[in-house]
Every structure is written in structure tokens, then in C-alpha cells.
Amino acid sequence: MSKSSTVTVRERPVEDVASANAGALTIHGETLVVSTDQRIDLVDLTTLVMEFVRRFNIREGMVSLWSMHTTCSLFINEFQTALLSDIRRFLEQMVARDAEYMHNDPQHSDCDRMNADSHLRALLLGHNLTLQVSGGEVVLGQWQRILMAELDGPRARSLRVQIFGVS
Amino acid sequence: MSKSSTVTVRERPVEDVASANAGALTIHGETLVVSTDQRIDLVDLTTLVMEFVRRFNIREGMVSLWSMHTTCSLFINEFQTALLSDIRRFLEQMVARDAEYMHNDPQHSDCDRMNADSHLRALLLGHNLTLQVSGGEVVLGQWQRILMAELDGPRARSLRVQIFGVS
Amino acid sequence: MSKSSTVTVRERPVEDVASANAGALTIHGETLVVSTDQRIDLVDLTTLVMEFVRRFNIREGMVSLWSMHTTCSLFINEFQTALLSDIRRFLEQMVARDAEYMHNDPQHSDCDRMNADSHLRALLLGHNLTLQVSGGEVVLGQWQRILMAELDGPRARSLRVQIFGVS
Numbered sequence: 001m002s003k004s005s006t007v008t009v010r011e012r013p014v015e016d017v018a019s020a021n022a023g024a025l026t027i028h029g030e031t032l033v034v035s036t037d038q039r040i041d042l043v044d045l046t047t048l049v050m051e052f053v054r055r056f057n058i059r060e061g062m063v064s065l066w067s068m069h070t071t072c073s074l075f076i077n078e079f080q081t082a083l084l085s086d087i088r089r090f091l092e093q094m095v096a097r098d099a100e101y102m103h104n105d106p107q108h109s110d111c112d113r114m115n116a117d118s119h120l121r122a123l124l125l126g127h128n129l130t131l132q133v134s135g136g137e138v139v140l141g142q143w144q145r146i147l148m149a150e151l152d153g154p155r156a157r158s159l160r161v162q163i164f165g166v167s
Numbered sequence: 168m169s170k171s172s173t174v175t176v177r178e179r180p181v182e183d184v185a186s187a188n189a190g191a192l193t194i195h196g197e198t199l200v201v202s203t204d205q206r207i208d209l210v211d212l213t214t215l216v217m218e219f220v221r222r223f224n225i226r227e228g229m230v231s232l233w234s235m236h237t238t239c240s241l242f243i244n245e246f247q248t249a250l251l252s253d254i255r256r257f258l259e260q261m262v263a264r265d266a267e268y269m270h271n272d273p274q275h276s277d278c279d280r281m282n283a284d285s286h287l288r289a290l291l292l293g294h295n296l297t298l299q300v301s302g303g304e305v306v307l308g309q310w311q312r313i314l315m316a317e318l319d320g321p322r323a324r325s326l327r328v329q330i331f332g333v334s
Numbered sequence: 335m336s337k338s339s340t341v342t343v344r345e346r347p348v349e350d351v352a353s354a355n356a357g358a359l360t361i362h363g364e365t366l367v368v369s370t371d372q373r374i375d376l377v378d379l380t381t382l383v384m385e386f387v388r389r390f391n392i393r394e395g396m397v398s399l400w401s402m403h404t405t406c407s408l409f410i411n412e413f414q415t416a417l418l419s420d421i422r423r424f425l426e427q428m429v430a431r432d433a434e435y436m437h438n439d440p441q442h443s444d445c446d447r448m449n450a451d452s453h454l455r456a457l458l459l460g461h462n463l464t465l466q467v468s469g470g471e472v473v474l475g476q477w478q479r480i481l482m483a484e485l486d487g488p489r490a491r492s493l494r495v496q497i498f499g500v501s
Binding site for chain 2: 022023024025044046050059060061062075076077078079080081082083085086087090094124125126129130131132134135136137138139140141142143144145165166
Binding site: 001002003004005006007008010011012014015018019020021022023025027028029062064066067068069070094095101102103105108109111116119120122123124126127128130158160162164 | 356357358359378380384393394395396409410411412413414415416417419420421424428458459460463464465466468469470471472473474475476477478479499500
């Protein structure tokens with residue numbers, strides 16, 4: 001039984017900026033970096049994503065957000081200091097930081113971050129969002145915000161953002 | 168520390184019906200309204216979505232469903248009265264209605280719906296689905312149904328449905 | 335009150351292989367079958383999906399993975415024997431196998447698999463992933479693996495994989 005995790009290797013790394021067109025259809029992807037300040041940190045990415053989308057003047061389409069990390073999630077919710085504190089506490093209650101995990105046990109794991117809790121919390125929130133674009137802007141409800149959950153920070157995190165649509 | 172939630176403002180509101188074409192590629196979005204009857208209500212949207220998709224005669228493509236609300240989720244499961252009752256009870260067990268939440272405390276929050284539980288339950292289920300379309304119809308397994316979870320009703324809820332594909 | 339679950343019926347079944355093109359835009363879907371060995375089984379699909387995507391030489395696009403089952407999930411995490419064991423135990427702790435469920439009670443349900451726990455565990459993990467494709471390959475972080483969670487096996491499970499992009 002190996003103590004190591006499988007590494008994902010592409011033939012070539014993802015390019016920081018990549019585009020393709022087919023007539024009026026545009027597809028454009030970029031890598032964005034977001035820095036976090038705490039071990040668990042909830043960051044509002046809405047303005048960043050809205051500004052990214054507005055650059056392309058897409059009438060109808062989609063925008064995909066992908067966290068490049070296993071312990072950094074993306075999800076939708078309301079952005080209010082009080083609620084963010086409830087969300088943080090909820091994640092801590094659902095998945096204990098200090099329970100006995102094989103991933104944190106050097107006998108079974110070569111990971112030295114002791115972050116099994118981060119992996120399990122990410123399981124609940126997911127790693128990506130695929131949003132609609134309409135009239136050149138992201139489709140979101142009045143109280144919906146695009147949130148990133150740093151679950152094992154502080155760190156600099158990479159997100160890939162890809163827009164797909166007809167101008 | 169603000170007691171308020173950030174409001175998402177587009178330059179222009181999402182149009183109720185919006186389309187774009189690029190050759191044989193069609194993208195078409197519409198807003199649908201679904202009314203719910205209870206505080207927690209599980210609604211089967213499958214027929215609605217299947218009928219929407221059949222109107223477009225898309226050979227291969229995708230259809231995106233987006234809940235415009237933070238406390239209204241979309242997910243896949245089986246639709247059976249007994250199981251729906253288990254799902255409701257599961258959500259109630261995972262997230263207590265009456266625990267102490269900062270979002271429900273007027274000292275920290277200007278929200279008067281006292282609905283922290285709804286926000287946390289939505290976190291577990293998510294707010295959107297991106298389904299495949301093939302042969303003019305949605306791709307679903309025999310027992311899969313497209314379900315909406317009203318988590319703070321009863322209310323009228325808006326969903327945006329967007330189809331994307333080649334006819 | 336019916337004891338049965340609603341069955342989803344398309345006019346015609348999903349074809350095993352289906353394609354459509356619009357200029358440089360390709361959309362191609364296929365059904366893949368993955369066999370599992372245990373009641374709860376975590377399977378690494380990354381190589382399968384990477385090989386599928388490389389066949390199409392898509393510069394920029396998306397690939398959608400859809401589990402055709404209610405009790406078989408798809409998600410992203412690290413693939414390490416120790417962590418997989420933690421994930422399995424976490425699912426078992428979050429949703430008890432033997433609690434009292436209406437779905438497992440012949441008085442209320444005609445399902446003879448007694449698998450309410452599988453349905454609830456699938457609720458937490460979700461049934462689909464929409465990944466980005468760039469430079470002809472799937473976009474994934476170094477430690478991210480595409481995982482399938484068999485939640486009521488062993489069985490042969492069908493997944494539909496659909497690629498969408500510009501070559």
C-alpha cells in the first residue's frame with residue numbers, strides 16, 4: 001500500500017491564457033491567482049468574475065470556474081459577515097479538525113500538512129461552478145455571490161476561468 | 168462590521184428570454200418561475216426541463232439550470248414519496264433549525280428571515296446543474312429526476328434555464 | 335401515496351455514440367461502463383477521461399461527465415489509499431447505513447435494495463462534473479483526480495462523457 005497520492009501530469013502544462021474561435025463563438029481561458037489570509041478563509045470572487053466576463057461582450061454563453069486545488073472550494077451563497085461565521089463553524093462541526101484520520105498518520109500517509117479535514121470539507125462544497133452568461137454579464141440572483149473557500153491556507157490559490165459563448 | 172449582505176447588481180437585469188446563434192450553434196436562455204408550498208419542499212422539475220429542451224431540436228449540447236436564490240437548491244435524485252421524506256429529515260438532522268446562528272441574531276445581522284439553516288442546507292445541495300443533451304433530449308438515467316429543494320418557502324422561485332448546442 | 339419511484343423515459347434511448355459539428359466546433363458524447371467491486375468503492379477515472387479527451391484534439395472547450403445512476407457519484411479529490419479510507423469512513427459517519435429510513439420500509443417503499451443511505455450519500459457528493467479542456471487536455475491541478483463513488487455496489491455503472499469545443 002503506497003503512502004503517496006497519485007500525481008496528475010498533462011503532456012504540457014495549462015497555458016495561462018488560451019483562446020479559440022469558431023465564427024461568432026469565442027472560448028477564452030485564463031489562470032487567476034487569489035491569496036488567502038487564514039487557514040479557513042471565505043473570499044468573495046464575484047467582482048473578479050463579473051469583470052472578467054464583461055471584457056468579452058458575450059451575448060449568451062457560460063463561464064466555468066475551476067479551483068486547481070483539492071483543498072480549495074467554490075460555491076454560491078450570501079456574503080454577510082455573520083453568515084460567513086456560521087458557514088465556517090458549520091464546516092468545523094461537520095468535519096472535526098483533530099479526529100483520527102489515516103491521511104494524517106505518518107504510518108499510512110506521506111502528506112505532512114495534516115489536512116484530512118480540509119479534504120473532507122472540500123468534498124461537501126465542490127471544486128467548480130459553471131455559471132450562465134447573458135447580455136454580456138454573469139447570471140446571478142440578487143443575493144448570490146461567488147465564493148471561494150480556502151480550507152487549508154493561508155496560500156496563493158490558482159483558479160482557471162473559462163468563458164464560452166456567442167458575441 | 169456590517170450587518171448587511173452584499174447585493175449583486177448587473178448593469179442591466181437578465182432578460183426573461185435571450186438567444187444567440189453562430190451557424191448551427193444555438194444558445195437560448197429563459198427564466199422560469201416555480202411556486203412552492205412549504206418551508207422545505209422538494210419539487211420534481213424533470214418534465215418541465217424535458218419539455219423545454221425538446222422545443223429546440225438540439226442534436227448534441229448542454230442545458231444549464233440555475234437557481235436565482237441562495238436558499239433554493241437544485242440536485243439529482245430519485246423521486247419517491249418515502250425517499251423525499253428521508254431527504255427532508257436528513258437535511259433537518261444535518262443542519263438544526265434552531266441552533267445558535269449569528270445570521271439569526273439581530274445584533275449581527277439585518278436579515279429578518281431567521282434562515283441560517285436554509286443557507287447551510289443549500290451549501291450541501293448546490294445551486295445549479297449542467298446536464299447533457301443528446302438526440303434532442305436531456306440525458307438522464309432511468310431513476311434520475313431533476314429536483315429543486317425549496318429551503319425557505321413557501322415562495323415563488325426563479326430558475327434560469329439555458330440550452331447550448333448544435334441542431 | 336405511491337410506494338414507487340417516478341421513472342424517467344425519453345422518447346428514444348441515449349445513443350452510445352453521438353456527434354454533431356458546426357464549423358470548427360465539435361460535440362461528441364459516448365457512454366462508458368465502469369465496474370465496481372464493493373458496496374462502497376472509490377474509483378479513479380482520471381486516466382480514462384484524459385484519454386477520452388486527447389482523442390479529439392480540442393484546443394479550448396469543456397468535458398461533461400454524467401453518472402446515469404442515483405447512487406453513484408462523481409467528485410474531485412486526491413487519490414491516496416489513506417485518504418480514500420477517510421472518505422469512506424466520513425460517508426459512513428455522515429449517513430448511517432442502518433438508521434430508520436422510510437425508503438427501506440416495505441410499508442412505504444417498493445425498493446428492495448434497502449439503500450436509503452446510498453441515496454443520501456450521493457446527495458452530498460453530486461452526480462456530475464463539468465471540466466475545462468485546454469490545449470487538447472483536461473484542466474486539472476497537480477493533486478486533483480476525477481473520482482467515482484460507487485455507493486451501492488458492486489455493479490456495472492454507466493457514465494456519459496461529452497466533449498464540447500473548438501479544434
